[in-house]
Amino acid sequence: MDKINVLVIVTTISLFISLFLAFFLVTVKTKYKTSNYLFAAFLLINAIDLSHPLFDLIADGPSNLGMLRTTLAFLQIPVFYLYVLSVCYADFRFKPKYLLHLLPFLIANAALLPRFYLVDEAAKIDFIVNRQSRIELQFTHFLIFIQVVVYFVAVFMLLRKAKKLYLENYAGTGINAYHWLFQFTSVLAILYLTAILKNAFKFSDYPYISEWIRILILVLQLFIICWYLFKALNSPDLFRNIDSKLKLVAEIVSEKSSEHSMVDKKEYHEDLQKLQKYMVEEKPFLNPTLTIQEVSKYIKVPVRDLSLLINHQLGQHFYDFVNAYRIESAMDILKDPTKSRVTILEILYEVGFNSKSSFNTAFKKHTGNTPTAYRKSL
Incomplete structure (x- = not known):
């Protein structure tokens, strides 16, 4: 030819x-x-x-x-x-x-x-x-x-x-x-x-x-x-667009510094307590599409300040912050002897993940082990 x-x-x-x-x-x-x-x-x-x-x-x-x-x-x-x-x-x-x-x-x-x-x-x-x-x-x-x-x-x-x-x-x-x-x-x-x-x-x-x-x-x-x-x-719905009006935390920090209006320690501590209480009691992380705007609306902390609190003060991305709660919840299920027959796939959906690859990546990042290896080590 x-x-x-x-x-x-x-x-x-x-x-x-x-x-x-x-x-x-x-x-x-x-x-x-x-x-x-x-x-x-x-x-x-x-x-x-x-x-x-x-x-x-x-x-x-x-x-x-x-x-x-x-x-x-x-x-x-x-x-x-x-x-x-x-x-x-x-x-x-x-x-x-x-x-x-x-x-x-x-x-x-x-x-x-x-x-x-x-x-x-x-x-x-x-x-x-x-x-x-x-x-x-x-x-x-x-x-x-x-x-x-x-x-x-x-x-x-x-x-x-x-x-x-x-x-x-x-x-x-x-x-x-x-x-x-x-x-x-x-x-x-x-x-x-x-x-x-x-x-x-x-x-x-x-x-x-x-x-x-x-x-x-x-x-x-x-x-x-x-x-x-x-x-x-x-994957026809592969993409979830973000709001172009959102600013990177680095830009917000820069603006805050120029305004000399950083949140004081007392306000920071109060916001952190509200956030942690909400995450533990309401378990919003079970929602696989949770956004920082939804958390902000519920605990009545402005998105800007909440973003600074999580991404800057705590030193975590919101994505990793939420996933940490999801992994802790998954670990509790894996430790429970009464749920030994629950599959890894069922667990990841139950705690707010909807992707096996992202669950395995987050779990290993948080614990150093894969979910299967962690269950076997108990």
């Missing part, structure tokens, strides 16, 4: 899966419609980019439509960035300032106007044949390299902040979404950097290497899309 056939087969499969997943995301009933629409747009733009081998089969030669299809790659990363933003923050809305993300796409096409878009077919063919010496194409490849680096750095910074905000304010399994999004972004970053390497070989003395890298990218894209499809079908 020759290289062209491999390209066509892999491209056709990738296109079918991309379009199927995009259709699924647009039609599935969910409260996360904006996120789904954005990722569907990312998939569609990516599918257009993937269609290059099929487009070449039906195209007579270089055309304005073909070049426009190529430059649509400048919209992929910005749309993915907006997707991650919408996943992280519940109050995400489209704003006029997001139109600035179109700038690289517009700049690249403007650079191609004089010597490609506005010339005849013969000049277009000459432009492509001599592409290694065309400054416009070198510029667009350099521009997309800068775009990839800047946007992926921005996405990783966004995920880092969102994860920290989640840990400081929530105690559910939504943290797994940030772990998975980080993994997915890391794989995408590797894929795009490989694409940049492909472009570098295109302008070198070894252009054939670029073609083989293109096949590798197509295969990798196929696996990545299948991975996302598997995750989307098995």
